[in-house]
Amino acid sequence: MVISAITDGISRQIEGAVAQVQESLFEPVVRLGVTGLSRAGKTVFITALVANLLERGRMPQLTAQAKGRIEAVYLQPQPDVTLPRFDYETHLAAMTGDDPRWPQSTRAISELRLSFRVRPSGFFGAMRGPRVLHLDIIDYPGEWLLDLGLLDKTYAEWSEATLDRIANRPEAADFMASVRAEDGALRLDEAKIRNLATLFTRYLLAARSAGWSDCTPGRFLLPGDLAGSPVLTFAPMPKPALTPRGSLWREMQRRYDAYKDRVVEPFFRDHFARVDRQIVLVDVLGAIHQGPRAVEDLRRTMADVLAAFRPGRNRWLLGILGGRRVERILFAATKADHLHHSQHPALTGIIAAMLQDAKARADFAGARTAALSMASLRTTVEETITRGGETLDCVKGRLLTSGKQVAMFPGILPTDPARLLAPAREGADRWLDAEYGLMEFAPARLNLTPGIGPPHIRLDRAAEFLFGDRL
Numbered sequence: 001m002v003i004s005a006i007t008d009g010i011s012r013q014i015e016g017a018v019a020q021v022q023e024s025l026f027e028p029v030v031r032l033g034v035t036g037l038s039r040a041g042k043t044v045f046i047t048a049l050v051a052n053l054l055e056r057g058r059m060p061q062l063t064a065q066a067k068g069r070i071e072a073v074y075l076q077p078q079p080d081v082t083l084p085r086f087d088y089e090t091h092l093a094a095m096t097g098d099d100p101r102w103p104q105s106t107r108a109i110s111e112l113r114l115s116f117r118v119r120p121s122g123f124f125g126a127m128r129g130p131r132v133l134h135l136d137i138i139d140y141p142g143e144w145l146l147d148l149g150l151l152d153k154t155y156a157e158w159s160e161a162t163l164d165r166i167a168n169r170p171e172a173a174d175f176m177a178s179v180r181a182e183d184g185a186l187r188l189d190e191a192k193i194r195n196l197a198t199l200f201t202r203y204l205l206a207a208r209s210a211g212w213s214d215c216t217p218g219r220f221l222l223p224g225d226l227a228g229s230p231v232l233t234f235a236p237m238p239k240p241a242l243t244p245r246g247s248l249w250r251e252m253q254r255r256y257d258a259y260k261d262r263v264v265e266p267f268f269r270d271h272f273a274r275v276d277r278q279i280v281l282v283d284v285l286g287a288i289h290q291g292p293r294a295v296e297d298l299r300r301t302m303a304d305v306l307a308a309f310r311p312g313r314n315r316w317l318l319g320i321l322g323g324r325r326v327e328r329i330l331f332a333a334t335k336a337d338h339l340h341h342s343q344h345p346a347l348t349g350i351i352a353a354m355l356q357d358a359k360a361r362a363d364f365a366g367a368r369t370a371a372l373s374m375a376s377l378r379t380t381v382e383e384t385i386t387r388g389g390e391t392l393d394c395v396k397g398r399l400l401t402s403g404k405q406v407a408m409f410p411g412i413l414p415t416d417p418a419r420l421l422a423p424a425r426e427g428a429d430r431w432l433d434a435e436y437g438l439m440e441f442a443p444a445r446l447n448l449t450p451g452i453g454p455p456h457i458r459l460d461r462a463a464e465f466l467f468g469d470r471l
Contacts, residue, residue, distance in 0.1 A: 027131075027132045027133070027134060028133055028134070028470070029079075029133075029134040029135075029136055030133065030134070030135050030136070030276050030277060030467050030470050031136045031138060031274055031275050031276045031277070032135060032136065032137050032138065032275070032276070032277045032278070032279070032466060032467065033138050033140075033272065033275035033277070033278045033279070034046055034137060034138065034139050034140075034279055034281070035140065035142055035145045035278065035279070035280055035281070036142045036145075036279075036280055036281030036282060036283075036334075037142040037143075037145075037146075037213050037281075037282070037283065037298075037301070039105070039283055039286065040142065040281035040282055040283045040334055041281055041283070041334045041335070041376055042105075042106050042139055042142070042281055043091055043103050043104070043105055043106055043139070044091075044095070044102065044103065044376045044377050045279070045281060045332075045334075045376040045459075046086060046088070046091075046112070046137055046139055047088055047091040047092050047095060047103065047376075047377075048095075048376040048377045048453070048454055048456055048459060049137075049376070049459060049462075049463065050075075050088050050092075050112065050114060050137075051092055051453045051454055052453030052454065052456065052459055052460070052463075053073050053114060053453075053463070054073050054074075054075075054114075054453070055448075055450070055451050055452055055453040056070065056073070056451075056453065057451045057452035057453065058452060058453050058454075058455065058456065058459075058460065059453070059459075059460040059463065060460060061458075061460035061461045061463075061464050062460045062463050062464050062468055062471075063464060063468050063471070064118060064468060064471035065460075067121070068119075069118050069119045069120075069121060069471065070116060070117075070118055070119075070471065071117045071118065071119055071130055072116070072117040073114060073115070073116050073117075074114075074115055074117075075088070075112070075113070075114060075115075076113045076114075076115050076134070077113065078111040078112055078113045078136065079111075079113060079134075079136065080111055083109060083110060083111045084108060084109070084110045084111075085110060085111065085112060086110040086111060086112035086137065086139050087110070088112060090103070091103035091104075095377060095443050095454065096443070096446050096448065096454060098445075100442065100443035100444065100445055100446070101442060101443065102400075102442070102443065106139055106140065106141045106142075107141065107222055107224075108140075108141070108222070108224060109138070109139065109140040109141075109144075109267075109271060110138075110139050110140075111136060111137065111138050111139070112136070112137045112139075113134055113135070113136050113137075114134070114135045114137065115132055115133070115134050115135070116132065116133045116134075116135065116471060117130050117131075117132055118130060118131055118132075118133060118471050133470055133471060135467060138271060138275065140267075140271065140272075141218065141222055142218075143215060143216075143218030143219075143221045143222055144218045144219065144222070144267060145218070145272075146214065146215070146216045146218050146301065146304075147216055147217055147218045147219070147263070147264045147267075148264065148268060148272070149216070149304045150216065150217065150259075150260055150264055151260060151264060151265065151268070155252065155253040155256040155257065156239050156253075158236060158256065159236035159237055159238065159239065159252075160236075160238075160239070162216075162236040163176070163179070163236050163237075163238065165214065166203065166207075169203075169207065169212070171203055171206035171207045171210055171212075172203045172207070174199055174202070174203070175196070175199040175200050175202070175203045175235070178195065178196060178199050179196055179199075179200075179235065179236070179237050179238070180238075182196065182237060182248065183240060183248070184237050184238065184239065184240045184243065184247060184248045184249030184252070185240040185241070185242045185243060185244065185247050185248075185249065186247060186248055187246055187247060187248070188246055188247060188248050188250075188251045189248065192248060193233055193234065193235075193248065193251065193252065194233055196234075196235040196237065197232070197233045197234055197235050199235070200220070200235035200236070201220045201221075204216075204220050204221055205221065208221060211286065211287070211290040211294050212294070212297055213287075213294075213297050213298045213301040213302075214297060214300070214301045214304075217232075217259060219232055219259070219263055220232060226263070230255050230258070231255060231258050231259050231262055231263060232259070233255060234251075234252045234255040234256050234259070235252065237249060237252060275326055276326065276327055277326070277327060277328045277329075277330075277466045277467055278326055278328070278329045278330070279329075279330045279332055279462065279466060280302070280306075280329065280330070280331050280332065281332050281334050282298070282302065282331060282332065282333055282334065282351055282354075282355075283333075283334055283335065284298070284333040284334075284347060284350055284351050284354065285333070285334075285335050285338055285339070285347070285410075285436075285438055286335070286438065288350075288413075288420065288436050288438075289436050289437070289438040291428075291429070291430055291431065292420075292423045292424040292426075292427070292428040292429070292430065292431065293424070293427065293428075293429070295354070295420060295421065295424040296421075296424035296425055296427070298354065299354045299355070299421070299424065302354070302355055303355070306329075306355075326367050327367060327368065328367060328368045328369070328370075328465065328466060329367050329368075329369045329370075330369070330370050330371070330372070330462055330465050330466055331351055331352070331355050331369065331370070331371040331372075332351075332371070332372055332373070332374050332462060333347050333348065333350070333351040333371070333372070333373040333374070334374065334375065334376065335375060336373040336374050336375045336457045336458070337375035337378045337379050337380045337395065337397075337441075337457055338375075338380065338395060338408070338410060338438065338439070338441070339373075339395065339410060339413070340382055340393035340394065340395060341382065342393055343393075343412065343413050344373045344457075345415075346413040346414065346415050347373040347413060348371055348372055348373045349415065349417050350413065350417045350420060350421075351371050351373070352371040352417075353417035353418070353421055354417070354421065355371065370465050372458055372461060372462065372465075373457075373458070374456070374457050374458040374459060374461070374462055375456055375457040375458075375459075376456055376459055377443060377454055377455070377456060378444075378454075378455040378456055378457055379397045379398070379441040379442065379443055379444050380395035380396055380397035380441060380444075381395070381396050381397070382394070382395055382396075383395070383396045383407050385407060385409075392409045393409075394407040394408055394409045395407070395408055395410075396408070397439075397441035397442075397444065398441060398442045398443075398444060398445075399439060399440070399441065399442065400439075400440040400441060400442040401440065403442065406439065408437060408439045409437070410436055410437045410438060411434055411435055411436040411437060412434070413436075414434075
């Protein structure tokens with residue numbers, strides 16, 4: 001069995017090396033990972049990006065487009081025939097139809113290949129003629145991404161950290177009461193395990209709805225065909241003084257270890273570790289609206305994500321021959337269209353400061369990083385109104401709930417990120433000197449013309465950073 005595992009690993013390394021040589025010599029491939037937490041806008045980002053690369057009239061910051069080097073862009077079948085295709089056409093129809101709406105969020109991994117025919121620059125480039133570059137976009141649920149942090153933790157470490165973190169959350173009250181009443185040293189009882197796993201899953205679902213970011217294990221939220229299996233039937237619990245064989249605690253540990261071995265590691269090895277470029281989408285405004293604790297939770301969660309990600313090097317020695325290295329990571333604060341453009345620099349500053357710990361790790365490991373604020377699909381227009389003698393810079397859009405056109409003034413973000421991050425780190429219950437509003441806008445009705453993609457904010461700058469150099 002060990003020999004089989006070794007030979008299988010060597011085969012993967014050789015196959016990866018051959019694939020990379022073929023790509024570099026003939027038609028190079030850039031694998032772009034799109035990640036982020038729930039409601040950060042991954043599906044919208046991919047759909048809007050593809051639409052604006054196929055119809056590039058709104059992409060002036062993409063250098064290859066501005067200089068006329070892109071001759072054509074077209075969709076092709078994705079290379080991995082075992083993965084579902086990202087349903088671009090259905091998502092675009094939802095966003096741009098007569099009754100525009102947000103598409104369904106990511107619930108499983110999917111892939112899409114976009115191919116560019118590019119005219120090389122320079123004298124010798126013109127002599128060679130056009131070349132082809134493939135952009136493989138890999139979309140997967142952010143909940144799965146968070147599971148990467150489990151790989152460095154034992155069951156005891158994960159249980160202790162999780163129970164400490166959720167102890168005072170109202171969403172976890174039922175689970176905490178039940179798990180504290182159990183003795184992990186007692187003999188295994190499948191009914192008790194299932195009850196604790198059910199209560200813990202209910203907590204995760206409630207925590208996600210309440211805006212908490214640290215909802216792991218991710219497959220508990222999106223189980224797919226693993227629903228009801230032992231690998232998804234465990235929960236954190238305090239470690240007893242004794243953990244005899246056949247005890248409740250030892251069985252929980254066994255299932256946790258199986259979850260890492262059978263679910264998390266294959267996902268990392270087969271998909272995540274092969275990414276060349278990465279975008280991490282973050283709903284910073286949503287966290288600010290929730291309050292200081294949500295901001296600190298988001299900051300800590302994203303730092304944990306990228307610590308597990310280990311950009312710039314492989315996590316395991318799987319690929320001396322075929323290993324890839326993440327070269328660029330973009331941190332993008334989404335929903336910038338919920339703010340007047342005058343506040344976009346403040347939003348960018350906040351996400352850069354929130355992710356400073358994680359960003360420093362990425363830079364140290366050799367990956368080039370950047371942060372920006374963006375809106376993949378712009379849903380609002382700007383409007384200045386006067387109220388009580390005060391001029392307010394607002395945004396106006398169509399409410400998701402009623403469809404009515406309303407103007408929103410979300411408050412003024414501080415130019416110094418410490419004004420938000422300091423009370424967040426200190427565990428403040430609310431913002432002392434400000435309130436931040438947030439409304440849910442529906443996509444605006446569009447009248448697109450050939451050659452012009454859907455409206456956005458800085459989507460072209462994101463594309464330029466992520467893969468513009470390869471065009």
